[in-house]
Amino acid sequence: MPQPKPDENARAWHASAASKVRITGAKVIVTCPGRNFVTLKIETDSGVYGVGDATLNGRELAVASYLTDHVNDCLIGRDAHRIEDIWQFLYRGAYWRRGPVTMAAIAAVDTALWDIKGKLAGLPVYQLLGGAARDGVMVYGHANGADVDETVANALHYKELGYKAIRLQSGVPGLASTYGVSRDRYFYEPADARLPTENIWSTEKYLRSVPPLFEAARKALGWDVHLLHDAHHRLTPIEAGRLGKELEPYRPFWLEDATPAENQANFRLIRQHTTTPLAVGEIFNSIWDAKQLIEEQLIDYIRATIVHAGGISHLRKLANFADLHNVRTGCHGATDLSPVCMAAALHFDLSIANFGVQEYMRHTAETDAVFPHHYRFADGMMHPGDAPGLGVDIDEALAAQYPYEPASLPVNRLEDGTMFNW
Numbered sequence: 001m002p003q004p005k006p007d008e009n010a011r012a013w014h015a016s017a018a019s020k021v022r023i024t025g026a027k028v029i030v031t032c033p034g035r036n037f038v039t040l041k042i043e044t045d046s047g048v049y050g051v052g053d054a055t056l057n058g059r060e061l062a063v064a065s066y067l068t069d070h071v072n073d074c075l076i077g078r079d080a081h082r083i084e085d086i087w088q089f090l091y092r093g094a095y096w097r098r099g100p101v102t103m104a105a106i107a108a109v110d111t112a113l114w115d116i117k118g119k120l121a122g123l124p125v126y127q128l129l130g131g132a133a134r135d136g137v138m139v140y141g142h143a144n145g146a147d148v149d150e151t152v153a154n155a156l157h158y159k160e161l162g163y164k165a166i167r168l169q170s171g172v173p174g175l176a177s178t179y180g181v182s183r184d185r186y187f188y189e190p191a192d193a194r195l196p197t198e199n200i201w202s203t204e205k206y207l208r209s210v211p212p213l214f215e216a217a218r219k220a221l222g223w224d225v226h227l228l229h230d231a232h233h234r235l236t237p238i239e240a241g242r243l244g245k246e247l248e249p250y251r252p253f254w255l256e257d258a259t260p261a262e263n264q265a266n267f268r269l270i271r272q273h274t275t276t277p278l279a280v281g282e283i284f285n286s287i288w289d290a291k292q293l294i295e296e297q298l299i300d301y302i303r304a305t306i307v308h309a310g311g312i313s314h315l316r317k318l319a320n321f322a323d324l325h326n327v328r329t330g331c332h333g334a335t336d337l338s339p340v341c342m343a344a345a346l347h348f349d350l351s352i353a354n355f356g357v358q359e360y361m362r363h364t365a366e367t368d369a370v371f372p373h374h375y376r377f378a379d380g381m382m383h384p385g386d387a388p389g390l391g392v393d394i395d396e397a398l399a400a401q402y403p404y405e406p407a408s409l410p411v412n413r414l415e416d417g418t419m420f421n422w
């Protein structure tokens, strides 16, 4: 066989340009069907388009502007197939790396491009990611209530619905309001007012309230269901160590966000005192936020998610790194992450080796109508469905009927007025 001459090689290589799918448009859609969502829609000359979630709770318009003012024009003319190249262009090319606004914007582009690639291939995205590594995705639901009895009654209801994993959050005696405790059984929405509401917090009262909640829950629910709890960054490491130790007899699946994690070494102290599994990372936006936590095996579950941590591409990298260190995933899935993120998360969860659990809070009927989707829930498990791409869409005409409404997350003060963690 004669070797091809260099110029023939070059021609063959350039011929692949014919398979390019050019991006012809990118637009941001902001809608508020009960709460604000930011969606990026990328269009191509093939007629196929893709969608990506860009919602950053309470800071929605910052990401919308980042995309509209700094990203969308750069996408026009690029080959939509080159997901990694576009990711690197937006990450390295920005000079200003990381941060929730930048990474949510990159996530939206990345997610929309995976959607496009799936639609062009005629395959659901999980097939492009290596195929299903399990039959379905175990999700946890939120049982909460004003007191222990109400929380346990709600947990029983979730068990009847088939949930295999349930998060327990209860009102704290002596405190007027508690994070994670909603007015509605299914729809928890922390962004509750135009400007931040100021709540009062007492760690002492809280710490007294959690072990009795778990004791009552185990009595009522038995041992065949996973129980989870979120401390929402309210504890010091030593307080978290104590709570973890006190919960050990009830075998919690995890204690979430025990302490703030800017200082990753915080978790060493917690680990020295308890074998309760630890989860953290819903506010992380990059693999670098979790490097030490993972390398030193200071956590058991990483909660970073598609929309806030650079999309499917970056989250896969993070999950693969975590897998080397026995850390599993437990992606954030509160209602402020749109159904577009939920769909992407389910494709990701289904395909990775070290999946742990997926948070699932049902969206309102208004939100579901704006974002028609193929994912489904049955017996405590979810599946993204087999539609090509992500299997989720945005009804733009309906979205336009719900204009943006400013809304903020509350803030917290200690009983003496000291500003505290939300």
Ligand code: GCO
Residues within 6 Å of the ligand: 057, 180, 190, 230, 232, 282, 332, 333, 334, 335, 336, 359
């Ligand atoms: C969770 C989270 C939420 C967040 C909310 C903030 O575990 O689901 O802690 O309750 O507070 O998503 O945007």
Ligand code: MG
Residues within 6 Å of the ligand: 230, 232, 256, 257, 282
């Ligand atoms: Mg949380």
